[in-house]
Amino acid sequence: MQNMHNFMPHQKQTSKTSPGLRRRHGLGLLALGLVVRPSWAKPPVLRVAAASDLKFVLAQLLETFQKETGLKVEASYGSSGNFARQIRQGLPVHLFMSADESWVLQLAEAGLTRRLPDGMADRGVVYGLGRIALIVPAASTLQLDSELKGLQAEWSRVGKFAIANPEHAPYGRAAQQALEKLGLWNLAKTRLVLGENIAQATQFVTTGAAQAGITAQALALAPEVARQIRHILLPESLHQPMRQRMVLLKDAPPGAQRLYAYLQTPAAQAVFRRYGFAV
Amino acid sequence: MGRLQVQLQNQAPMPLAAEFECAAGELIALVGPSGSGKTSLLRAVAGLLRVPQLQGTVQVGDQPWFDSARGICLTPQQRRVGLVFQHYALFPHLTALENVAVACPSSLDIRQDASLRALFERLGLAGLEQRRPAQLSGGQQQRVALARALRRILRPQDGRVEPGGVLLLDEPFSAVDAPTRQTLYRELAALRQQVSTPMVLVTHDLSEARRLADRVVIVDAGATLQSGPPERVFSSPRNARVADLVGIQNHFRGRFRRLPDDRGVLRWEGQDGAGLDLQVIDKHRLDDGVAVTWVLAGEHVDVLLPAAAAPADDTQNRLLCTLVEVLALGETSLCTLVPEGLASEKLTLNLSTAQLRRLGSDVGGKLLVQIPRQGIHIMPQRTGG
């Protein structure tokens, strides 16, 4: 092997640039460095967009997954409809877990989900069934029952009733369906406060801003929430089934597929069940 | 050395119709009320007036600074003009020395430069070089502003004037208190001995103009109405407007009639139709029987006690007047006298308080006002002059 030494005599370099100019160059490089994407040095990360009701169960599942596989996963939570819209506009996520299958199916139709070997767009898989619960703040003395009769009796005490926004949050839509089925929609309409997503709607009740509300059973069971409220599970018959579907999006990396598979294993399903998802 | 020649015209909204000159070593005062355009004229000479439709020329020596016909308009930087602003316009973040040396090349070590030191000494600012403007008195700030202006027009080597320079002063003493003002007047007079460049002073203060200027130029609504030595302009205004502007109070209406031997009669007409005849000189500039306005030059007027007066001759006009008001102003008293036979008119005379005391006259008493023929200055009634 040849020694490729470059014998450069050590010359004293006379600075041709004035101090002011050098300072300006340095500043420019700094600015450039700031502008360049801050994520340029990070290892590839898996991104999941998940419905808000999955907040606690997914945190648990991801912890296990990351420990077992060593892959890094970042999850964002929000309303399913909102995520679907953002995905249309180019949101760079790999796995979409919706609280309602219609959003997933729409994305598949739009060709935004991953392509299956047979050339079809992946329509994902149902990972659970969403259930709704009626909640009141822990200190409230309102009576809870599955037909909201207790609430109706003391309706004057219910200043605000919180649900998620039915337009883009599946749990909100289910809440509206339930209220309509019970003939309470017109009554409740005047006192509704809408949450951006089911987590925000739940917030309204936990903080006492709303005196009652309908939320996801999964959230009502989560320890952080449960200690601030009282709840009762509402019958499935009150609303159209919320088939919760998840799907891999186009160009999802192999790691995302592993996550997708993991979430369908019996072990994962047990966790789902524990958190109140009917699987 | 260059003579400054200015001739400028402009339309509304800032009308100008000005023409004046200033020789090297001469100090002229542009005098006029607020809003008369005198500052605009000064700024036009300095190159600070940004009016695209400006017509005319500004020439210093044989160098044109502005010539609308030839499309020449030098920038302020290109004109060798030293301008002292009304509120000094000193740079608050620089020391006095840095203010004066602001346009010196950066290679110059201003603290060591002998010419700058000499300039500071010459203006009585020695020792104040490192002070910021906020740490200087009003008079000192004014002198620093003057030093900065002088730096522009003097040759650094020997402190003599660079050819082609002009010194402009925009109401430089209006923001200064009275005692300081007197000091600065004296200093300016002393400076004039050493610096022979055209100097143009803008002021609304007539007494200041009279004190400092070789010639005054009366400016009103952008037009130069009259120019000449102060005594002549103030005693012989060209027309009624100039008379008003220079503050002449004895300003009346009349009718002129010609007499033989270069003599004339001025009928002083009052509001109520009454009149008095006065002997005047016929300068052959007016037609017989024409309506005129006229002013009285106060320095020609004498005031006597009626009883003590010697007999008159026909070169003197004598008016018996009643003293109706005396306003004591220290050394002088402003006296208002009403002539007999012309109750609607008033003469305003500045008499020394000593003289008034000698006359022993009081309000209501009678005095004889003696006006020589040459003390009456007649102007045609057309305001065009």
Place this chain on the structure above:
Amino acid sequence: MDYQAARVSLLLAAATALLLLPPGLWLARWLALSAWRGKPLVEALLMLPLLLPPTVIGFYLLLAFGQGSALGAWLASALNLRLVFSFEGLLLASLLVNLPFMVQPIQRSFAALPHSLREAAWVSGLSVWQTFWRIELPLAWPGLLAGVALTVAHTLGEFGVVLMVGGSIPGETRTLSVAIYDRVQAFDLGGAHGMALALVVFSLLALALVFAADRRQAAARTLQER
């Protein structure tokens, strides 16, 4: 405390301020000195981001640069540049929204400089550029400082646009303000408190700096009026 989010926020604020300073300075000085008849229109356009809801701005940015638009698709394919759901997109939105915060204080400080100072410099022989550099800038710098401080503080607090255009991607578009929102949604109020407090303290410091600078400016001004 979400340090990653804090880093994104600080990076966004610093980049916005640095990139806005030169054009902001140029525009502010022009506005301060110009007598052009069309100036009120420019000033109104400049103020627009202050009046429009951030969601509106975010919405139009999504329409213009999102995957669905021709421009967005072209940028992605030709320049590999994504302007939604990316830090660059946030930066672009931030630049648009913060322009008035940078320009206004600078404009005020230049307008407050007595014009006679400039004229004195010109008749003393300084060129327009020299006058700007040696006379105007040393006297107007408090305005620049205020502009930078306000821009930084405002960017740190920016929420609506970030939410619309950012997508809350950790390490890239999840800023501190969005992280606080996320903490609250996750029923972790303690975490939210900490970050909110940090934001408040930082913003207070920035504003204190602005007001202190303003006082210096006022002192320099009154000297001139004496």
